[in-house]
Amino acid sequence: MTGYFSQNFNQYFSDKLTTARGKHSKQRYLTQYWDNLNTAGDIVIVFDYSMKCIARNIVSLVLVSILSQTDTSEGQEVELWSVKINYSREHLDWKIDSFEYEKLGPGKNYLATEIKNNFVQIR
Secondary structure (H helix, E strand, O other): OHHHEOHHHHHHHHHHHHOOOOHHHHHHHHHHHHHHHOHHHHOOEEEEEEEEEEEOOEEEEEEEEEOOOOOOOOOOEEOEEEEEEEEEEEOOEEEEEEEEEEEEOOOOOEEHHHHHHOHHHHO
């Protein structure tokens, strides 16, 4: 998996591990690193996406998604999140550089059927 992430991303966590002030801090940074590597597996449903070119070598993919997996049922309430994945170009490859998360409509849950039927109103 680390081959899909930029040098900047990998170096950030390598530096954190090297300068950690003890076993507890080191374990916390290692957990954060692996959580970031596994993020793609945590995105359960993607409702919408957009792509933006920020600079010649930097691109952002923004997903509107549900992050937590629950049993699907009619009338189920869910939280929507904006997951921004920033990519940077290294040589000829595009690699993940960072993640940003923002809850859409903080403190609000949406009915799953409401999202499917009225997505424009939720955005």
